[in-house]
Amino acid sequence: MDASLHRVHRRARRLLLPVTAALCAVALAGGCSGSGGSRSGLSTPAVPGTADRAAEVAAVERVQNDLQTDYETVIKNVLPSVVQVDTGDSLGSGIVYDNQGHIVTNAHVVGKQKTFRVTVATREQPLSAKLVSSFPQQDLAVIKLDSVPKGLKPAVFGDTSQVAVGQIVLAMGSPLGLSSSVTQGIVSAVGRTVTESDSGGGTGATIANMVQTSAAINPGNSGGALVNLNSAVIGIPTLAATDQQEGGAAPGIGFAIPVSMVKNVADQIIKNGKVTDSGRAALGITGRTVLGGDLQPAGVAVVKAVKGGPAAGAGIRTGDIITKVGDTDVTTIQTLSAELASDKPGQKVRVTYVRGSATKTVTVKLAEM
Structure with a gap:
């Protein structure tokens, strides 16, 4: 399938906002x-x-x-598993992952905080929680309740391979601080590659295979649940598209991290205290965007090529300017990340770079991020 049809090379904004909690309902x-x-x-x-x-x-x-009836059943089944996460200066959402008190959310929700106040469905008063680990490269994190309350209900997590365009979905979380809110829409597209903003506390992560949805996604929905009519979580709402021309949010275009990625990262963090196998490909460089003679982005300058890494092993060195991966032009560090996001460690790619006045192309065997 043409990868260009499944990539959205746009900046997206994180979904986190300080507001007081309230309750919403859904009507049909x-x-x-x-x-x-x-x-x-x-x-x-x-x-x-x-x-x-x-x-x-x-x-x-x-x-x-x-x-x-289906809507009401899904809400009854899943909403008790969706929590509000208070970092002290902002609010986000989370999903109860297991009966040990682990909660999965976005890395940009937890930010640099280590302790949190979590409001769960079974208690009116917030519970204390601590960070287990955060993985900003895929904008995911796991926190754990200090004390597990009676009746805590883990969510049921679905199968990414069963997610299809046109499926009805509900987004649950705390948009604008309104806890236990629900919106509805459909799966608008799958396989999107999206780059999150790195300003205002965002991670700047480039994430592949995201689920695009028309369900309303607003600040505070981050870390919540995107669920199907089988009451299964199929993703974590994370980004809302921004209109580059008009500014502000682009209505009806939101993105959720696919459930396969959520489970992979959460399981590793719970078992090992960190992510040990990201499954993400890397060139093994530190780079920065450079401008051409017209003052427009023209490539990625290699600030450092990791010794023994893929790029260095292929002959790429500090000062080289990467301009293509395969047949895709690379103009910024974000487009380079987007191009590599769907690749796998061990995969071989052609990298074109400029050194002085010479243009060279080499084959690089990608490593793991």
């Missing part, structure tokens, strides 16, 4: 209409009568009622 509305008639003596197709129209209306109402 719908309707139908139908009428018909015929003139006496004309040969026209039969038109359903009153009884037929009544049956049609009843059938539509049954479908609507069934869907509403």
